Amino acid sequence: MTDRAFGQGSSIVAPAARPGKRPGMNQGWQRRLFLLPAVILTLAFVIFPTLFGLYVSFTDWQLNDPAGRVFNGLDNFRGIAGDGRFWNALRNNFVFVGIGIPLQYVVALGLALLLNQEIRGRKFFRVVFLLPFMMSPVAAGWMIGRSLMDAQRGPLPELLRWLGFENVSFFETGARAVASLLLIDSWYSIPFLLVMLLAGLQALPPEVMEAARIDGATGWQMFRDMTFPLLLPISLTAVVLRAVFEFKLIDIILVVTGGGPGNATETLTTYIYRRGVQNVDVGYATAMSQVFLLVVIATITLILATVGRRVREVM
């Protein structure tokens, strides 16, 4: 149990270091064969893009520059250090991850707890709760952000007008635009967390839970002492995966606010897309991506290290 989050695993063949013995003869190879196909495929696919990307980060490469790629040392990274737009975008990334992930996790957990009870129409709720995730983020951006929330013709502003607010805008200020985007993003993303958490809940050993209940534990105590800790491992995987996707949030932003007003909702992936794809400044955009990669790896490592330690303590 303890090492699940880190995949250290418990060996089937208990004395793993016993290569001489008969049953283990070719097991070393067999074991590797489990991992190798995935490693080889991934490696074959990413090795060129990775190395090429590293090289490009140290070049000035505007696609429409007839000079092509020109090595420029650390210029790109120096540029990034002084690029206000970069730091603003990175800050926005952390706003989206910092507010979005906890929010989505709490809502998903709450729904999973409710859905885990013996209730009527469970199948209906489960399918319906999964539906938002099936809509493409691009379509969600258009249909919710640009249509449902449209200040002139959208039902949501109309509802608010009906409630007595006048000229409601979901995107007028930076803070509002961020909140509105988080709303759309959460609508789309909560199902992903919900499915994983619900699965975790379903797997809680019923005997243990029942025993605790008979012992007179209240709902809150049960949750605090039993349910939540037992859910931690799957929560960790779910949150880590979600965090990676949240850092890469782009489709919804491009469709709904385009990063505006001003640069208030521009994330780093959005900026990298604008700079590297739309404005064909590939060298600089790739350099930014490397920094982005490091930042995300550091953040995920931090989550794994802190939450992961807690997982091991609890277990």
Added chain:
Amino acid sequence: MTVGTASLPGVGDHSPSGVLGRRLRHAVGRTFTYAVLLAWAFVCLFPIYWTFTTSLKDQAGVLQGSTYVPGVDFSPSRIGWDSILGSEDQRATLIRNTRNSLLIAIASASVAVVLGAMAGYGLARFPYRFGPWRNRDISFWFLSQLILPPAAVVMPILILYGWLDLLDTQVGLIILYTVVSLPIVIWIMRDQFNSIPVELEQAALVDGATLFGAFVRIVIPIAAPGLVAAFILSVIFSWNEYFFAAVLSATRAVTLPLLVATQVSSQGIRWWAMAAVASASILPLTIVGILLERYIVKGLTAGAVK
């Protein structure tokens, strides 16, 4: 949260007043539960319902704004569905893109699930070592392949695919989506296998099975639901991927998300058509969801607790 209120009746306190109190609390809890679940169901469904009704509106219907029931507060129009199904060309396009999307999503998810399950099993069971790297580093390495934004790798992949002659091929997109789905599958399946007791496999090994034989015959059946869950998540991701599909396809490997984007141009937003394509592309996934919903949950079940 209300998890405790859902206890079985008749357990614990048997005193009459206690039962009454319990019943009352129980009823309140139930009502609350259903209220929240129904409210959330509304939140999930409304935008999708809105999308569907928008597909039945024409320009006037869209400009009219907040109308909700076709035939009641706006008169339904065929223009949306006509504009993706109306002419021979349009039907051919829709069919081609749907077929490509299905093929690419299912093929890539299948490959990812097979390779990912094997790798996840390996990472759950055997201590690997690549130089200084242990299992957790390998898992993390897979995960880290997800992090780079597509915009950062598009040029090298374009060049690579140009060399390999994979541009505008279904195989090209299948490989790409497989690599992107692998980390998700591996992380889910690793959790899954971790939770399956090793004793079963050990027994099989003692009986003379090979590692791979034990994996296929003993472990996979237990973990099958988890595979289904990972499969569905992979299918959804590939199904909705736009960026790479746009860059790497031209005429043969074009997929459905490209059709959604097509509805927006400098001549205006064709809401009805966009909504129709969006509705049409949710439909297959919804069917998959209904058919396989029980497996998603059961599948991930084993992963949570050993």
Added chain:
Amino acid sequence: MAEVHRNRSHALSRSVSRRSIVKAAAGAAAFSAVGLPGKAYRRALAQDDPRARLLATSDPEEAGTIALRTQVPRGAFQGQTVRFQGLSNANFHVNVFRPLSRAWEEHTGATVEWIEVTQADSYPRMSQALASNTVNFDILEASGGWEGDLLGGGHCLPMPDAVRNDPGYAFDDIVPYLQTPTRTWDGMLYGASIDGDMHHFNYRKDVFADADLAAEWTASGGQGAFGPPQTWQQVQAYSQFFAGKQFEGQPVYGILDSFRVDNTSQYFFHSRASAYGKHPDDPAFFFDLDMTPRINSPAFVRALEEMIAGLEYAPTDQQNADLLQNLGNFLAGTGTMCHWWADVGSNVNTSADSLVQGKVGYATLPSSPDVYNAQTKQWDTLPQPNKAPYLAFLGWGLYVMKAAEAEGVVDASWDLVSHLSGRDVSAWMNIYPSGMNPWRESHFQAPEWEASGFPVAEAEEYLASIRDSYNHPNRIVDLRIPGVGQYWGAAEAEWTRAVGGEVTAQEALDAAALRWNEITDTLGRERQIELYRASLGV
């Protein structure tokens, strides 16, 4: 090529005979513009005149058959495949070219493989293909603004004289700015137009003719008689005046500007700055001749400040609006003024569901009494208000790539291009919705436009404003040096920051100028100067 020459006589006789027919049609059209109403004109000529027959059908496949232009005999390109990369815009562009080309495919025996890209992806896709050597198309649909990359980079083949001089192609019929400088590079003709572009001014005739509003205008001390604005200052004053007013029970708003960072808002900004920044004595607008940016000059600062001030009176969320939202809002009756491409006008009347049918007037972009003189660094007040129509985006053109040589489909490619860019096919594409705007002199015959539901009188006003923009002596031909995308993207990212009040207009545009200088330096200042001067024809 040999094949083409062998069949020259046949092709020539064919095109000559077609030409005489078309000429007759043009004559008849000119006549009918004075006298006959359009419908009768069409009915009268529909039987025997191919042009009239063409414009009477709304079926693109039939149109392609009637107006088929080719220089080769049947089956001449048998077995060849031409790869055409164009825009996927639903119902438009490739979706129109495809059926229009069926007859050509059938005649020549060639197959066209259509590569569809979205409008937003089209520039990046082109750049990526060029830079990664994965050009997998023979014909490219591209904006005149990308010619710096495309032609400056030497990726295309010049138009063969056989195509250019073909009387049936009627090169001289093309409006001057699309003969040169646009579509031309270093004195060599490359592109074949299929579209012309400019921003003109759309306004609500009914609102500006409203007696109640007129009375209120005078009562509130409005300058001059209430009516369509002539200057940007009046546009601003009306926008302020309309705030909070009602027209036919709906709130009435002034001008619809665009502030969203999406590589299109700059066109609206440039239009707002056009009359302030383009001095009749100075060919330059965006840069000095030595590539010193003018984006932070008082002209642009003034335009930006006015745009931002106008937000206060604009519809809710206008700061998030893009060009599409403005188009949609204007057609829905929100907003009384809108500077846009000619598509607004064609949508107003051809889209059955536009709510402003018959209520829209058209004019060239507003003027300004004073204009900034970049030489003297002074505001000059000219005898006449200064007007500078902005030829934004420069229209879509078709370019034949060098890749066609390797595939051996150069002749087939040019033959298809000349079919789609031909005089009659293009007229059909303009009049029926295809995403194209007029770009040939022969497109400006108002009676012909009646076929698509455009009343002749309105069509006349509409076409005149477009034509006057194209041919205006003080027109601004959009930037077409390499790196246009980088310049626009960088500037837009900066000036939109002033919208939220984060920085002042001047600060934002200073930052934009800084970025423009960086871009010029990376792309090579000397080369950029040379190309910029060449693009202005100085």
